[in-house]
Amino acid sequence: MIEDPKIELFDVTGENAQAQNMLICLERNGFLLCRRGSIALKIDDKTYTVKAGDLYIYTAFSQTCVESFSDDLEGVAGSADFDFVLASLESISNTQSHVYIRFHPCVTLSPEQYNRIEELLVSIRLRKDIVSPLSVSIVSALVTAFCYEVVDAFIANTPVPIMQQTRKDKIFQKFLIALYKHYSVHRDVKYYADLLNLTPRYFSTLIRQVSGRTPIDWISLFVIIEAKRLLSNPNISVKEVANRLNFSEQSFFGRYFKQYTGYSPSDYKSQTIPKNK
Numbered sequence: 001m002i003e004d005p006k007i008e009l010f011d012v013t014g015e016n017a018q019a020q021n022m023l024i025c026l027e028r029n030g031f032l033l034c035r036r037g038s039i040a041l042k043i044d045d046k047t048y049t050v051k052a053g054d055l056y057i058y059t060a061f062s063q064t065c066v067e068s069f070s071d072d073l074e075g076v077a078g079s080a081d082f083d084f085v086l087a088s089l090e091s092i093s094n095t096q097s098h099v100y101i102r103f104h105p106c107v108t109l110s111p112e113q114y115n116r117i118e119e120l121l122v123s124i125r126l127r128k129d130i131v132s133p134l135s136v137s138i139v140s141a142l143v144t145a146f147c148y149e150v151v152d153a154f155i156a157n158t159p160v161p162i163m164q165q166t167r168k169d170k171i172f173q174k175f176l177i178a179l180y181k182h183y184s185v186h187r188d189v190k191y192y193a194d195l196l197n198l199t200p201r202y203f204s205t206l207i208r209q210v211s212g213r214t215p216i217d218w219i220s221l222f223v224i225i226e227a228k229r230l231l232s233n234p235n236i237s238v239k240e241v242a243n244r245l246n247f248s249e250q251s252f253f254g255r256y257f258k259q260y261t262g263y264s265p266s267d268y269k270s271q272t273i274p275k276n277k
Contacts, residue, residue, distance in 0.1 A: 007143050009078040009125055012039070014071040030079035031150065032056045033117060037073035041066060044221075048106040050075075055109055055117065055153060059102045060085075061180050063225045076121060080143055082177075088144040089151060099211045101154055113153045120146045168210045171196060175207060175215070183222040185246050189215045220260050227257055231269045238265045 012032060017039060032041070038051045043064045050056045058064045060082035109117065124142045127135065178195050186192070192215060193203035207215045223245060230241040242253035242265075257265045 006084070007078060007080045007124060007128060007139065009076060009121065009128070012073065012075040012077050014069060014073040017066055017069045017073055028079040028082055029060050029085040030058050030077065032058075032075055032077040033114075033121070034073075034075045036075070037070035039066065039069040039073055039075070043105060044103070044225075050106055051108075053109055053111075053114055055107050055150065057101055057105045057107075057150065057154075059098065059105075061176055061222065062102060063229060064105075078121075084140070084143070085147055088147045097151070097154070099213075100158065104158060107154055107157045109153055110156070113149070113156070117146065117149050117153070120149060166210075168206050171198070172207060172210045175203075175218070179218060179222055183219060184226065184244065187219050187223060189219070192219075224257065224260050227253075227265070228261075228268065228272075231265055232272045238269060241265065 014037065032039070032050060032055075034050045034052050034054050034056070036052050038049055040047050040049050041056055041064050042048075043058065043062060047067055048056060056064075120142060124139060124146065127142060128139050132138075174196060175192055178192055182191070189204060190200045193200040196203060198206070204215055207213070207218070211218070227241060227245060230236050230244060231238070236244075238254075239250050242250045245253065247253035247256065254264055254266075257263075257268070261268065263271075
C-alpha cells in the first residue's frame with residue numbers, strides 16, 4: 001500500500017513570515033526554499049541566513065524559528081510526515097547523513113539543482129489537490145523524488161557520506177521516535193535501552209557510533225528545546241515549565257537547564273520575552 005505523505009506547502013513572504021513564525025518541533029520533516037530576499041532562521045542557538053537560491057532543511061524533532069527577514073522575502077516552505085520521509089530515504093541515506101543535515105541545515109543550490117527542485121514543487125502542487133484513483137501514489141512518488149533531489153544537493157555541496165541503512169541506523173531512528181514520545185517524562189538512558197531490548201552499555205555505544213552523540217546528548221537536546229519553547233511564552237512561569245517537563249522540583253530543573261545552556265531558566269526567560277514583544 002502506498003503511504004500518504006500528508007504533504008503541506010505554503011508560500012512565505014515578507015508579509016506572512018512572522019505570522020507563520022516557522023516554529024517547528026514536530027514529528028515532521030520540512031524545508032524552506034528561498035526565491036528572493038533573505039530570512040534568518042534559528043535552530044539550537046545558531047542562526048542561519050537563508051538567501052535567494054538557498055535551501056533550508058529542518059529535520060523531525062527539531063525546532064526552528066524566525067529571527068528576521070527582508071521585506072522582499074519570497075519563498076516556499078513545506079513539510080511531510082517523518083515516517084514517510086524516512087521510508088523514502090531508507091535505501092540511500094544513513095544516520096550519519098541524517099545527523100549531518102540536522103546540524104548543517106542550509107545549502108546553497110546550483111541553478112540546475114534549484115530548477116529541478118522548483119519543477120518538482122510545481123508538480124506536487126498541481127497534483128496534491130486532484131482526486132483520482134492514483135492521486136496518492138503520484139503525490140507520494142513526487143515527494144520521494146523531491147527528497148532524493150534534496151539529499152543529492154547536500155551530497156554535491158557537502159562532504160556527506162551516503163550509504164545504505166544498517167540495523168544500527170534503524171535502532172537509532174526508533175530511539176528518536178521513542179524519545180519524541182517520552183522525553184518529557186523519561187530522561188534516563190536505561191528506559192530507552194529497555195524499550196529497544198538492549199543493554200544500556202550496548203545501546204549507548206551504538207547510538208554514539210552511528211550519530212556521533214550519546215543518548216544523554218540527544219535526550220538533553222529534546223528537553224532543552226522544549227524548555228526554551230515554553231520559557232519563551234510570557235504566560236508560562238518557570239515553575240510551570242518544570243512541572244510540564246516532569247522535574248520533581250523547580251530547583252532541579254534550574255540546575256539541569258543551566259548545565260546544558262549556561263544560564264538559568266529565569267535569565268533565559270528575561271532575555272527572550274522582550275524580543276518577542
